[in-house]
Amino acid sequence: MFQHLPVHTIRPLTTAHLAQTMTLLSLTSGELQQQIEAELASNPALELVDEIRCPTCRRLLRNGGVCPVCSRPSLKSEDDPIVFVSTRDVVSGFGDVEEKDDYEDTGSASTEDLATYVFRQVAPDVSVEDRGIAAFLLTHLDEDGLLTVSLEEVAAYLHVPLTRVFGVQKIIQRADPLGVGSCSTTEALLVQVDVLRESRHVPENLERVIRDGMDYLSRRQYHELAKSLGMADEAVRECARFIAENLNPFPGRSSWGDIREPSGPQTQIFYRPDIIISRLTGEPDSQLVVEILFPLWGTLRVNPLFKQAIRQAEDENKESMKEDLERASLFIKCLQQRNHTMQRLMAQIATLQRDFILYGEKYLRPITRAYLAKVLGVHESTISRAVANKSVQLPNRKIIPLADFFDRSLSARMVLKEIIHQEARPLSDSELVQLLAERGYEVARRTVAKYRAMEGILPANLRRTG
């Protein structure tokens, strides 16, 4: 939005400038909006004019954040593999943000996101009095998406009847990810079966196998399980296969496949991204379009009338007005700097991680923040701040944290998953180390074990035979 101002006018002058730029850099677009609004309200020298220009061609844009000239495929002929578009925030207003803040407890970042995501879904289905229960349950999920408290405890703690808690839990369990908010993996699986049954065939006695056989199942002792249930071996195996392919005992884990067929694009919006990356055309060598979302509509500038007013002002007011003017122009400079930095950062990321963006997690290249800092000529803490707490929407409509671009192990984990998925017999961790090394991933045996745990893959002696 501010890119139409020449970039070379940006230079850090004072420590105040630097400090403020740092702060702004670490804000998400939502927080940025609050910051800007506060500044607008408190500083008469600052002005928001209702016009916006295309950052690339400086055309005045009338109705919409996308430039009709630059965003068209006609730009395809250019060499630059990346197109930048700076858009206003098109996803939504901020009406629902306060709601979220009310209910959220402090928790780890990952569960917070899951909790918020689920809460959004269930809020309309839960009566207002019961929303507190929903919020309480959702703030007591572990990273697997299972409850860390018993329903009885919740009922006692909130002084409500157990049946109400139970009712709320039922609603939550049916939200995406299916089975979230269950008390145990068994319960989560049962919920998933229940829902799946509506749309497709499930093996006979599946519920029984799950309810009574989790111990056996996790050890792959199908024969023993079959005996204890009085079922045929093959029937039990069929159930086990169905579970492995269609169900997820840990609803909170993101590893549940990339595609969720039944859900439309809407349900995939975890939270609003700060950056959207899409492809300009459908072709494989298409340019990438990087949109850095900006939460305001219009252009921010120093009010020229205010400048004039200073000259005519009386002496005692002059000082404070000058101060305001200073603050305003500093603020704008900092915003420019922020956008400039974000843009350069994303340019690097989009170039380096092109394969990841287009073709999936397997192709993520391990990039460190320190390296990018060096390339961009900024301090590494700058990168840290810029990356923290921000999210990106990829062309496949998945929204991921910006920090994922720096995950050193994601790629290795994906390859590991793939190897294990295709293995003919359960491979031991040391053998997996070998196979990973052959594909260029040098990791320690111990680390393979950790990756397995992260992906929820059982150790070799408990895995199913091919």
Place this chain on the structure above:
DNA sequence: CTATGGCACGGATT
């Protein structure tokens, strides 16, 4: 003896 999980250390990240 082999395969794994727990604990702790060192480097990177924040």
Place this chain on the structure above:
DNA sequence: AATCCGTGCCATAG
């Protein structure tokens, strides 16, 4: 300065 992650060493299970 505090925290996270990969890794080495050791105890334990089979």
